[in-house]
Amino acid sequence: MTGRVTLLGAGPGNPELLTLLGKRRLAEADVILYDRLVNPSLLAFSKPTAQRVDVGKLPHFHKVKQTAINQLLVDYAQAGQRVVRLKAGDPYVFGRGGEEAQFLKANHVPCEVVSGLTSAITGLAAVGIPITHRDYASSFHVITGHHQSGGRQLDWDNIAHQEGTLVFLMGMAALNDICTQLQANGRAATTPVAIIQWATQWRQRLVTGTLADIEARVIAAKIGAPALIVVGDVVKLARELQPTQPLQGQHVLLPYSAHSRLAPALQDQGATVDFFDREVPTAIDFTLPDLSQVDALVVTDGRAYDYFLKRLLAAGQDQRTLAHLRIIAVNTAVAKHLRRQGLLADDVIATPQTANALVIGEAGRLAAGGLATYQLTTVATPITWELDEFQAIIFPSSQSVHDFQQDLRAAQLTLIAMGPRVQAALQERGATAQLVSTNREDILAFLKGVQQHDQDSNSIS
C-alpha cells in the first residue's frame, strides 16, 4: 500500500501560526522530514512514535540535498507511511515545493499541498509593516535574492521601477548587490529598507535604514540570514505599528501539559513557550490479590498506594479490607502520604524483610515479586533547543523538577518555582529559583524584567 506525502507549510515559525489542517497532518504523520529553517518547536504537535528526519543533517547535504530528499519522500510513501514534508512558510513560495510535487507525481505517489503563511507577508506584519497600504504601495513583489549560476537573472530595471513593496527572500548574502542595483536603476538612496530576521519567533530581530546605509547597519547589528529584505515606503509604518508586547523575545521552558493555562497567558504577552518531556503516571490494570493470604503491606511510594486504593474501591472494597495487615512505609514521606489518606503506618523501614508481605510500587522501580499499581509514561516533547537559548524555566510542581533531565546547575537561566516545595526540590538538585510564587500575575511581571539576548537591537534604529 502506498502512503501519501503532504507538503506542509509550517508558517514563519511561531507554532501557533500553523493552519488547523497542518496541525492535524503533523499529528497523523508517521515520518516528518524537516530542515534548518523550520522551527523545531512545531514537532511537539507530532505523535511520540513519529520518525523525525532532519534533512539538513543528511550526508553531503549541500551537494545531493534535493535529489536525496525527493527520493526519501518516494521511498517512505511507497513503504506505506504517511509522510509530512515540513517546509518553512508556504511550500510553493520558493523552497522548491513545486519540484518535490513534480517528482512525486512522476513517481505516482499521492501528494497534497497544505499551504502555510509565507514569511514574505507574515514576517512583515510581525514587525508592524503592512505589505500594501493605500498611501504607500498598491502592489507587492516577492523576489529571490539567491541566484544559481546559469539560472534566470533578475530584471533590475523592471524591479527598480515598481511602485510597490519589494520583498527579497534568501537575499542576505546579496544585500550589497541588491542595494547597489536598485540605486543604479533609479531608486533614491533614501528609500526605506527593513531587515527582519527570524520573524514571528522569540529570536526575531529588526533593523531599519535606507538603501544607502542598511548594509552598515546590518553589520553593526550583527544580523544575518535567514532574513527578509523589505524595500519601500511601507517600512516607515513600523514606527507606528510595531507590536509592543511585554514578553516579546522571551523564550520560556515549561513541563509539558496539554491543559496548561500558564502557556497561553505567556504567549498572549508575546513570549514563546516550549515544553520539556514529562513522566505522567498511568494506572496499571492489575488483578487484586487475595489479601487474606498476606500479613503485611509494604508501600514503596505514596502514589502507588493511591492507585492501589482506587483499584480496591473499583472492586467494591475499602481500607477496612486492610485492617488485619501490618502497614509498612519505606520512608517518612510515604508514611506522611498514607496518613493523609487516613492510614497510619505501623513501621517505617527502608528495606523491610517481611515474609508474606505484599509490596506495592511503580512498575519501573519495583523488585521482582512486587505488585506494580501504576507506571510512568514519558510524554515526548523533544527540546530541540540548547538550554542557553531560553531565558527562563518555570517549574509548577516538584514532580516537574524530577522530570527535568538536564543539569540545572549548568544552565545560566532564570528558574521560577511555583511554591516553596518546588523550591526545595530545586535545592535538592543544587539549583535555586530566582522567584518563588504560585501567582500567575507575579510570574508574568517578573519575566518582564528578565534580561533578553540581544535586546537593544530589537528596536527600530
Ligand code: SAH
Ligand atoms: N517558503 C518560505 C520561503 C523559503 S526560502 C516562505 O514562504 O516563507 C527561505 C527564505 O525565506 C529565507 O532565506 C528567508 O529570506 C525567508 N524566511 C523564511 N522564514 C523566515 C522567517 N521566519 N524570518 C525571516 N525570513 C524568513
